[in-house]
Each structure stands twice: as structure tokens, then as C-alpha cells.
Amino acid sequence: MMVQFDWELHSRWQDDGSETGKIHLSLRATDQKLLPEYFKLAYTAITRIPHGTCLENAEFVRRVANYHELKPLFGNRKTRSWDCVIPQLSHKPNHVTDGPKSAFLILPDGSTQYVTCAPFQSENDKGPGVKKDVVISQQVSAEPLLGLVPMAHDICIEEWAHNIPETFHLENEKLCYKLNGLLQRLSLDPAPVFDANGGDIRVLVSQDKKLASEAYRLQISPQSIIVNHGDEAGCFYGLIAIAQMLLASKCTTENFAFPDRAIVADKPVHSWRGMHLDVSRQVYTRQAVLDFLDILAWHKLNRFHWHLTDDEGWRLQSLAYPRLTGIGAFRGHGLSLLPQHGSGAEPYGGFFSINDVKAILAHARELHIEIIPEIDVPGHCHAALMAIPELLDPGAMAGGASVQGYVNNALNPGLMATWTFLETIFGEVADLFPGPFVHIGGDEVAHGAWDGSRAAMSWARAKGLVKADGTADAMKMQAAILRFVQARLTDAGKITLGWEEASKGGGLDPDKTILMAWMNAQSGPELAALGYQVIMAPGEAYYLDMAQSEDWQEPGLSWAGTSGPAQTYHFDPLAGFKESRNKIIGLQGCIWSENLVSRSLFNHMVFPRLSAIAENAWRPGDQKSWDSFAARLKLMPQALKG
């Protein structure tokens, strides 16, 4: 198909003193062409037009979440450009990524034409952002450095090596293969570092029952390295540490060195060292996920939280409900799911087949990574509801909109089909994923989510899920749905995880549930006080979709604030915990994909903040050093391949 770029959409934000400011849109022909007759302009933008807004020089046709359709007031005026003004927005834009990300024209015959989106401008734009905190601190220290990421916390070096070893003699062929494969896939060293048949230094691995799970201890001498380890994962990490030190010492521009006589030992501060990836808003291939797992393993991260479903796409094959991916995994003009977050008129989508999942699980197992599938219910279900008509209450009117602007995007507890769906889907997930954890979401259900559905309201009243005034209580309704799911998962031998709102409305049983604190750091101790085990994933530091500074040109969201790599690094996730410290089981970074429309944006947002979180999960707070971290930056992966 020929891609034509005849039209450009320019957008500019003006701070007119109102609460959200205005957006000026200007559609222009790239050459002398006239705009087509009676077109509609479709575009996706995260700063939305509130329903009922009167536009200047345009008519608001419709909006579904971030997808908008507008048209000129006077059909066709044989012009080369068309300007209009949106005087009011869902919220104030702060960054270049807040404006239109994709656009197209819809013609009266239903066909579409491409429109390129120029970068969103603002009078507050002070020029390109600089990651100042990274640039300043890259000083070369006088002492040689160990090239570990994360840095080990127990290091005693007697002597540095004068000659850098080439290969290590590791008799265990399987381990050689595993480590060399990882290095190769990460494009770190094409030559094998470990050799089963010979090499400069002998590596001997041996379990030491006194070492904790995942811990390792390297006794390094000129002839041999003994890798004591608590378990297989500890052994893997010890060997990664050897490879990291070797590769770093080959970097000639810095003074990284390999130790000749030393003890290097480490054990993680947290048993849950996670990274989350939202594969719904943007599509990630199976290869990208496999490559992402390699990066996690290299950082000794051990949990991959796979956010498989959301409003913008259902990405997990279901045998019971093929429509979930047949319909719910694709967005486009004229489809049940409309374009969102940078996708255009052409169908955009994909999903992970059961075979893909099995391959990804096998890869993760090799890398000592536990995969936690998330099926986000009852909210964030627009894709599922569009795909399966039985899940929609035919008589429902509009309920309250979600934060992301979706109306009626929560599974409806007043319909029998909903309960069958939940039981079936979580049954499939429990069967497919062998690990102990399943994440069931529970976030961001709008307070009035079910207000438009009589079926839901009468169900709530019958169950007594009401407020003091007798009206339905959405949080109690959500808790009842989540408890139903949890009971099935517990029967299947699984531990349930949820986002922090799963504690609301009576909540899930604290003894059986792990919750993720995400809205801010303070949520952590609050959840712990309720008795939950807690994973710290606070937006202000560990959400890698947050912009890195307030600069307009810096991409990302900023509802939780902005945080550059240094802020993420310095953040102390344990600060708010006192007696409840034992409730925190770990840390997690979250990669929400609304804005990650290109691989370069992904890389910009994710690296090196991912490395900073990994170091936080391994190093006790009082041993962190930003200068040391910054000096090791060049050793850290900066890009996802796949």
C-alpha cells in the first residue's frame, strides 16, 4: 500500500490562564493540494476534549477515550488549510507527548488518508531537555572500578590483575552455554567468555548452604575463581558478575579493572525485584519480550510482571474466547477498537499465542525470572467488552468515565456472562502459567463505573454492596468481583496480586494477597498497616513512563511528578516504613506504554532508570553511591533490540 503524506497536523498549546489552556490545531496540505470535501479529522491525543466542549471553527463529532473525530464547521470551502481551537481539555498538557500522536482524514466514502503529526508545541517550551544529572557526574575516579551493575555490597580487593583474562574455564557445559548465550544476545561480547574445555582462569561452582537464596560469593585468585552460591539463581548471578567484571575491564576508556585476588559477594536486599511491561497500549513482539528478559537477567532482576490486557488491547490468546484476540487485539478505523496512542487508520495490533507464552516462559525459567501474568479486571476491560458482546449490558447507559476517558469499561457483575468469563479466563491463565503468582489488576475503576447499568445496580443491592444512603458502592462491588477471582486462584494454588485499590471496599484478604503501591510512596506503609504484603512501585520514582524533567521536550507523563535517573536512583522505597518493614517484599519498575510509540522513546524512558531500580533492589540504602553508578553507566544496556 502506498503511504501518502499529503497532510500535516500542527498543534500548539496556549496557556491562556484558564485551568487547562487551549490547543490550536492546524491542518495543512504539504503541497498545493486542496483539502478534500467533507472530510472528518481523526486523531489520538492523551489530552482529551471533554464531551460537550464547544470548539472554535470545528464541530466535535465523537470521542472514545483518546480517539477524537472533528470536522470543519462548513463542510468544504476549497482551502489548503483548516484551523480550529479546542478551548478546554481533560487536563493541562505538560510535555511534547501530550498532543496529537496520530491522525488521519476520513472521507465521505469511508476511505482514509494519512496525516503526519508535527511535534506538539508550547509557548512554555524552553528548548530540548538535557539529562543533567547523568551528564554532570560521569567523572573518572582515581581508583580502579569494578564493572558490576548492580554493584555488589561486599567487596574486598587485595590486588588488581595486570593482564585481563580472555576466557574462563567452566566445566559445566550447560552453564557455559547459558552465560555465553546471554552475552551474545545482549551483543556484549561475540567471543565466548566461558569455555567448558579450557581457559585462563578456572571457575569452580559450589553450593554453600550458609548463603541465602540468590546470594553468591566469589573467591578470586590468579588461578581460579570459586563461585559459592546459595542456590542455582545465586550461581547464575555469580557467573554474571564475573562476566560483567571482565567486559568492563576491557573498556579501555575508563579505569575498570579485573581483580586478581579478591572476595566479591552479594545478596539481594529484596526478594521481589521486578519490572513490569504494558504490552496492551503498544504492541511488543515475542522477540522484544525475550530480549527484554535478557536485560532483566543481566541486572539480576527476577520478576517480570506482564501486563497483558487493558482497554487498548487484549494480548493473550484464549482458547475459550477466540474473539478476545480476533477482535480485541486490533485497533483501527472502522474496527471495534478505535485507534489510540499513536496508532492510525490501518489495523494495528497483535497478541501472544499460547506457543509464544510457552517460549517466553521457558526463556524466563532459564534466566531465573518468574513471570507474573496480569489480567486487569474489573476495570480497564474496554477491549474485552468490545470483543465479546455478551459481556455488555444491552440496556446500559453511560456510567462514570475512567481516568483514561473510557465509559463502561468495567466488567459488569450484573451479567451471568461476566462470572463465566472470569472463571474461564483465570482458569486458562492458571493452567498456562506454571508460576505461583497471578496479578488480577483492580486499579482505577471509576466511582460511577456501573451507574448506567440497572443489571449491575440491582446485583449490588441484592448483595448489600451499598453505601449508607443505599446507593451502589463501586468499591464494594469491585472487591466482590476480585474476591471471586481470588477464590478460584487460591483453589488453583496461586497467590493473588493486585494494584493498591484492591484493598478498597472491604478488599482482598490481606493474608492471601500481595499489593502493589503505585499512586505514591505513602501508599506502601498504608497497605502494610492493613496487613498486606507490599511491593513498592511508586509513580514518583519507579514509573518509567514519567517524564525525566519538567521540560516540555522531555517525553512522558507527569501525574506523579517527574524523575530523572538520579532521582530514581536516590529514592528510598523503605523511608515510610517503620515497624511494618517486614511487609515489604520488594521493588518494581513499571513501564506503561501510552507514550512509547517508538523504540527510541522506549529506550529514552527506560534506560538507565531500569538499572537504577535494579541497583536499589540489591544494595542497602546506606551503600548507594550515585557517582559510582554514573561511572558505570556505559556498562548498562541502553536499548531494547527485538
Ligand code: TNX
Ligand atoms: C495508571 S498504575 C495506571 C495505568 C496507566 C498509568 C500511566 C495503574 C495501576 N494504572 O493504567 O497506564 O497510570 O502512568
